[in-house]
Amino acid sequence: MLTPPRKPFVAVLAAALLAVTAACAKDQAGANLELTAALPDSVPSGTELRVGDPTIQAIVQASGLDKELADAGVTVSWANISGGPKSIQAFRADKLDCSAVADIPSLFAAWTGTSTKIVFQSVTVDPLEFPIYKLGVAPGVSVSSIADLRGKKIAYSAGQAQGALVLRVLQKAGLTRKDVQLIELTSTGDSYVTALGGKAVDVAPIAAHQVKVFQAKHPGATTVGAGIRDDASTLYCLTSSVEDADKAAALKAYVAVRTKALLWQNEHRDEYAKVYYQAVEGLTASDAKDVVATLGTKAVPATWDNAIQRLQETADLLAAEQGHDRLDVSTLVDRRFEKVQAATAGARVVSGDAA
Known part of the structure; x- marks a missing residue:
C-alpha cells in the first residue's frame, strides 16, 4: 500500500499562519452592536x-x-x-x-x-444667501434667471450633488429634462469651469468660491443663483x-x-x-x-x-x-x-x- 505523500512543512506552516491571522483579525473587531x-x-x-x-x-x-x-x-x-x-x-x-x-x-x-x-x-444658517453652488454661464450665453435654461446645454453628473442640483433647478423652473440638453460630465476639480470656458456647455453648477476665478479667467462669463437650498x-x-x-x-x-x-x-x-x-x-x-x-x-x-x-x-x-x-x-x-x-x-x- 502506498503511503499518501505528506504535505510539505512550508505549506503546513503557511496554513497555520493564515489561520492565526484570521483569528487575530476577528479578535481585533469589536462585538456586533445592534443598530x-x-x-x-x-x-x-x-x-x-x-x-x-x-x-x-x-x-x-x-x-x-x-x-x-x-x-x-x-x-x-x-x-x-x-x-x-x-x-x-x-x-x-x-x-x-x-x-x-x-x-x-x-x-x-x-x-x-x-x-x-x-x-x-x-x-447653513442662511442657505439662500450663502449657497454652495451658483450656475455658471458661458461667455456669450444669455441666461439671467433659471427660466432662461430652456434649450441650453447643461453639465450634468448623475451620481453627484451637482447632478441632483440641476434636476431640482429644472423642477423649480417648471422644466423637464426634455426642455434642455444634459451633457454628462463628471465634476472633478475645475472640470465644469473648463467645460464652460471651452463652451462645451452653456451652464454648469460651480462652487460659489470659484465664481471670482471663473469670471476673471473667462471674460463675459456670468452666473445666476439657483434659488434652492444646496x-x-x-x-x-x-x-x-x-x-x-x-x-x-x-x-x-x-x-x-x-x-x-x-x-x-x-x-x-x-x-x-x-x-x-x-x-x-x-x-x-x-x-x-x-x-x-x-x-x-x-x-x-x-x-x-x-x-x-x-x-x-x-x-x-x-x-x-x-x-x-x-x-x-x-x-x-x-x-x-x-x-x-x-x-x-x-x-x-x-x-x-x-x-
Whole structure:
C-alpha cells in the first residue's frame, strides 16, 4: 500500500499562519452592536477610525481637538478622500469607515449595493444667501434667471450633488429634462469651469468660491443663483463600521469632536482660511479669505427631521428622473448620533432649520 505523500512543512506552516491571522483579525473587531442599541461610551484602547474628512482634519489639528480624540482613546487614520465616487470606491474596498459628503452619495451607495449610515448633519444658517453652488454661464450665453435654461446645454453628473442640483433647478423652473440638453460630465476639480470656458456647455453648477476665478479667467462669463437650498452636509459611514461596537464608540467621540470643530470654524474664520485653504488647498492668503467670505455660518440642527424630509424629496426626484427604485431614506440615517451632536452643541444648535 502506498503511503499518501505528506504535505510539505512550508505549506503546513503557511496554513497555520493564515489561520492565526484570521483569528487575530476577528479578535481585533469589536462585538456586533445592534443598530437599535445604545452607543457605547467607552472606547477600547487603540480603536481606529479610517476617516475621509479633510476640512475637519485641518480644523481638528489646528484647534487642539486632536488631543481630545486621543484622550478618548480614538486613533484616526485620515484619508485624503471626500465626495461620493471616491468614498464609495473606498468603502467597497474596505479601506474607509466614514467620509464627508453632501446628501447624494448615501442615496447612490444604497442604489448600488453599498450599505451606509449618515451619522452627522449640519446646515447653513442662511442657505439662500450663502449657497454652495451658483450656475455658471458661458461667455456669450444669455441666461439671467433659471427660466432662461430652456434649450441650453447643461453639465450634468448623475451620481453627484451637482447632478441632483440641476434636476431640482429644472423642477423649480417648471422644466423637464426634455426642455434642455444634459451633457454628462463628471465634476472633478475645475472640470465644469473648463467645460464652460471651452463652451462645451452653456451652464454648469460651480462652487460659489470659484465664481471670482471663473469670471476673471473667462471674460463675459456670468452666473445666476439657483434659488434652492444646496447646503446638505453629512458624514456617512459603512453600516458594518457602525455595527462594530468598538468603532461605534469611537465614532460617538468623533461626532462630538466634529461638532466642536464645526463651531470652531465659525468662530475662527481667518485662522480657518489659513489652516485649510492656504495650507491644504494651496491658495494665497487673499484668495483664501475670499473663499471663506462666501461661506455661511454652519450650525448643528436640533433635530434631523427637516434634513431627512429634504433628502426624501431629493431621493424621490432622482428615482423618478433616473429610474431608480424608490428609497425610504429613514433607513439611511442613524439618529442615535443626532443626540450626540445636539448635546455637544448645547445652546448653539439651530432649532428652526427650515424644510
